[in-house]
Amino acid sequence: MIDRWMHKAAGLVAGGLLLAAGLAQAEDGFTLKGEPKIAMLYFDAKNDGGWTQAFDEARIKIESELGQKIQFVEKVPESASAIKPAAERFIARGANIVIGTAFGYSDSFKELAEKYPDVAFLNGSGTTNGHNLESFYGRTYETHYLCGMAAGAASKSGKLGFVAANPFGVVNWTVNAFEMGAREMNPKATTTVIFTGAWNDPVKERAAAMALIDQGADVIGQHVDTPTPQIVAQERGVYGTGHHRDLSQFAPEATICSAIWTWERFLVPELKKIIAGNWKPAPYGAFMTISEGGGDIAFGKVGLSEEAKAKIMAARQAIIDGKHLYAGPLSDREGKERVPAGSSLSDAELWQMDWYVDGVITQK
Structure with a gap:
């Protein structure tokens, strides 16, 4: 991805390392000086097909x-020596x-926010x-899950x-949810995962997708940055589910569903709050549901009956309406209870997820 809070986020949330941000909520909020002027720093090329x-x-x-109009610059790597000059040129x-x-912009943005207290910073x-x-x-x-x-x-x-980057909490929760959703439609479904060790490596992604299909998989899911797994699925005559964007653009005969970002649904109202003045950022960051603008799904044009689509919708x-997917009772694949009946995983527990539900098979 680059969509990764990874396990570090768990420590930040669970360990209370954001005390200063919490204290700031008791003070007056942030207000711009002057008319708003927005700039964006992109990690990769604007036409990378995925995250950027x-x-x-x-x-x-x-x-x-x-x-x-919003200014932007492309291909700013996750290095302070690149991030800070790019941001400061815009400022x-x-x-x-x-x-x-x-x-990887996290620490640099923290330093920039402290250095430029009259500038508002947001970081996906x-x-x-x-x-x-x-x-x-x-x-x-x-x-x-959908x-x-x-x-x-x-x-x-x-x-x-399932082709995934790294076995971090932010990836593990997608893998588990994918399998849980699959079992809603087929109680005997299994999901075999291969981790490539990289968010953007088409060569490794191709090898992983090919290996999974050779082992009998007839649908390939993904949590990596490129559309390669979907392209391989189409080449091999199987189906796939995309990530970041509607990847049926690249594999129209294979991609049945994609988990897509809808950033504007969060950013437009949040930017309006900043522009209005007295903005108070969420002390532990914004962690959005579908209804709050975090993301959604896009169906492809193949592979699903209208009945299946209706069940998914x-x-x-x-x-x-508020259903929590990680609600108990829920056990891991070894049979250990992870979520008791009547409770659900906290955000901190989600970030720390290092276990898999029954039906998930992990391979390196």
């Missing part, structure tokens, strides 16, 4: 909603709202927060594959 392109597409919608030109797009997939800084991310387990339902409905063998509505 989802932000760029949101930028265009935000410009329309707010009636102003020198008058930008007073800076939006980042990477987990970040982990740091403050009086003028807010990180934000979506609850991707919700959308991958895509898992699609996979379970489309699969003939019940054997699903009913499950989507239940989530919007």
